[in-house]
Amino acid sequence: MIPFGDPSASYQAHKSEIDQAINRVLDSGWYVLGTEVDAFEEEFASFHDKEFHAVGVANGTDAIALCLRGIGLGCGDEVITPSHTAVATVAGIEQAGCTPILADIDPITRCISPESIEKRVGTITRAIMPVHIYGQPAQMHKILEIAKANNLAVIEDCSQAHGAEIHGRKVGTFADIAAYSCYPTKNLGGTGDGGVILCRAKEFAEKIKSLRQYGWNEARESIIPGFNSRLDEVQAAILRVKLQHLADDNAKRRVIALRYNQAFKKLPITLPALADTELHAMHLYVIECDRRDELMEYLRSHKIGASLHYPLAVHQHTAFAQRIGGWDDLPVTDQFYKRNITLPMYPELSNNAVQRVIDAIRDFFQD
Numbered sequence: 001m002i003p004f005g006d007p008s009a010s011y012q013a014h015k016s017e018i019d020q021a022i023n024r025v026l027d028s029g030w031y032v033l034g035t036e037v038d039a040f041e042e043e044f045a046s047f048h049d050k051e052f053h054a055v056g057v058a059n060g061t062d063a064i065a066l067c068l069r070g071i072g073l074g075c076g077d078e079v080i081t082p083s084h085t086a087v088a089t090v091a092g093i094e095q096a097g098c099t100p101i102l103a104d105i106d107p108i109t110r111c112i113s114p115e116s117i118e119k120r121v122g123t124i125t126r127a128i129m130p131v132h133i134y135g136q137p138a139q140m141h142k143i144l145e146i147a148k149a150n151n152l153a154v155i156e157d158c159s160q161a162h163g164a165e166i167h168g169r170k171v172g173t174f175a176d177i178a179a180y181s182c183y184p185t186k187n188l189g190g191t192g193d194g195g196v197i198l199c200r201a202k203e204f205a206e207k208i209k210s211l212r213q214y215g216w217n218e219a220r221e222s223i224i225p226g227f228n229s230r231l232d233e234v235q236a237a238i239l240r241v242k243l244q245h246l247a248d249d250n251a252k253r254r255v256i257a258l259r260y261n262q263a264f265k266k267l268p269i270t271l272p273a274l275a276d277t278e279l280h281a282m283h284l285y286v287i288e289c290d291r292r293d294e295l296m297e298y299l300r301s302h303k304i305g306a307s308l309h310y311p312l313a314v315h316q317h318t319a320f321a322q323r324i325g326g327w328d329d330l331p332v333t334d335q336f337y338k339r340n341i342t343l344p345m346y347p348e349l350s351n352n353a354v355q356r357v358i359d360a361i362r363d364f365f366q367d
């Protein structure tokens with residue numbers, strides 16, 4: 001079976017460097033929040049922009065909650081976000097005590113639609129949380145304009161878009177603050193849970209460093225109510241290795257995406273848009289097709305691990321259905337979830353495997 005993603009291939013590709021990094025931590029005797037986390041934070045921030053600050057945390061969901069708490073949002077504050085995202089985005093908003101409001105997506109980018117955001121802004125709206133879904137940058141310029149006009153904070157969910165760019169500028173540096181997951185399947189993924197926050201203001205970084213460890217100050221007195229959301233040293237050391245390969249690995253993903261797009265351009269499927277002005281991180285390669293269930297069956301019977309991202313939009317899950325504002329006006333999202341299908345995509349995917357995926361899809365459509 002060709003899987004749709006393969007974290008073990010990423011480990012094998014960088015094995016000797018990762019093994020060395022892990023052994024360095026094991027030998028050091030210091031396992032949580034230490035010099036590896038400090039170095040990762042510094043390297044992650046300068047990878048984006050030297051003016052920014054990074055804070056390592058336990059996972060991407062906590063990163064979202066800590067971003068919101070860090071900029072002073074909480075109970076009763078509404079945050080507009082797309083329903084087409086990982087459940088984690090909305091779980092993180094609720095974890096911070098905020099109220100998520102779901103917006104629709106743009107059919108081309110599949111990211112939050114600026115027009116839909118505008119329809120949802122109300123008197124208790126405090127923030128917009130765009131998600132750069134599948135590695136595709138959201139329309140940040142329009143989103144920032146809406147935010148400015150309505151005095152709203154913007155928090156970028158970059159969990160699927162490490163290293164993506166708009167006009168040469170990395171996502172995560174457009175807004176006030178950004179959250180990243182470093183779960184093993186992500187473009188920058190460890191071998192366990194991990195997350196990181198990127199922000200321009202040193203003041204926010206310092207507050208979040210306190211919040212991630214019980215709200216402690218340097219004397220270990222809790223001065224604000226906090227969490228336990230620490231990043232461990234093994235994950236930080238692995239992420240430092242992976243960060244050095246991120247740009248190359250993303251470029252390999254884009255080469256595969258271009259090959260798929262070229263091969264499928266005459267078929268009755270909607271392809272990911274690859275704009276010249278952007279660098280897509282190509283976390284997931286997702287097409288849309290009317291015969292989605294049939295195609296999925298066909299690919300699986302040909303040992304191709306097609307998948308769904310996601311099987312359900314947030315507003316379609318039992319835990320959220322009819323509870324989160326905006327759920328009854330998401331026509332583009334509802335349509336997308338009948339047609340989406342994820343094809344294999346990871347930097348180590350071999351030429352032969354890519355060709356097998358292409359051949360199978362062409363055979364299905366008898367091209």
Ligand SMILES: Cc1ncc(COP(=O)(O)O)c(C=O)c1O
Nearest residue numbers: 059060061086088089159181183
């Ligand atoms: C868009 C998005 N946001 C947030 C998260 C949360 O990350 P984690 O699983 O590390 O908590 C994920 C990962 O699944 C994600 O894809």
